[in-house]
Amino acid sequence: MLDDEQITVPQFYPQIIAASEKLQFNMPSDLKTGSLLRTLVASKPSGHFLDIGTGTGLSLAWIAAGANETSRIISIDINATFQQVALETFADDERISIVCADGNEWLTFYDGEQFDLIFADAMPGKFEVLDQTLELLKVGGFYLIDDLLPQPNWPEEHPQRVEKLLETLKQRGDIVQTTLNWSTGLMLFTKVS
Template identity: 50%
Template sequence: MTDKVTINIPVQYEAIAFKTKALGFDMPSDLQTGSLLKTLVASKPGGRILELGTGTGLATSWILSGMDNHASLVSVDNNELLINVAKEQLKDNRIEFICGDGYEWIAAYKGASFDLIFADAMPGKYDLFEETFALLKTGGIYFIDDMLPQPNWPEGHAQRVEAFITMLEKRTDLVLTPLNWSTGIIIVTKTSNKI
């Protein structure tokens, strides 16, 4: 067995990856993260999915490929150039793309809760975690990547990651599994609405 992802890659992935490279975007999700996301999303038939940090849509393509026809996805990013790649390549009526400030979106959101949240941006992960986690249903999955050192991390980010992981480990309203795999994954399941 190998963990190399070679099958069931979304049809749009290659075109998105090409455009991502052309734009010089250096924070895309990798194939392993995408494959795991697809698997977890498939466990939520008819689910409401939230992606914070669309980027160019590489992970979005995997999320879509795991969704059934009754599921829906809200994907938020503040970079119009990047999100336009996703909009161009992923034309699907199950997606609502929002180009806007993630901090403002999280603070203002009053809609239905989500079955799975992929937090791949500062808001929703390192900032506004409580507000974002409150948007997740009990039994829902909160998924984060980039927990292992990355070459594009700014100075001081490693300490922020460590503090974030410590905070998660101390909570009593969730169970989690950290994976020293891909870019460093943590899969969290919300068990209650009380910390």
């Protein structure tokens, strides 16, 4: 079975891809990651979801496709130019709040309801302010990170950063994890305490 052939992209995905190409946005979420993200979100009816690293809204499209009508989604990014695509695409979707902010500051000072799923697709929430991010996750909630296998756009020092992150996460006692040598290299965690 070829898993790429089984993936149906969400509504708005083609238009976000086209807008991303015009802006020369070259960090899209992988289709397999998006498909998994949609499935995980669908498992949490009326859920509260956090997308760290809106970009142009590709991962947000997958989250929105999995979320039911009573779910709430927050997507944060510091780049207003790229994020404008998502703002225009999801302007009529009342479930979605798109925030342009420094991710480290937002994650550090956010004091609202915890999340059923956090997708960390940016430096904040993954390589930075990790403890603060995981405190925002409900018990039973999912934390998904991607891009753990070498990517062509990685800076020279990035492999060591990934290794340190993986070791840090494996030592935590409040989460259980599964490593997926699939897509761009994923780790999926569930908070247990």
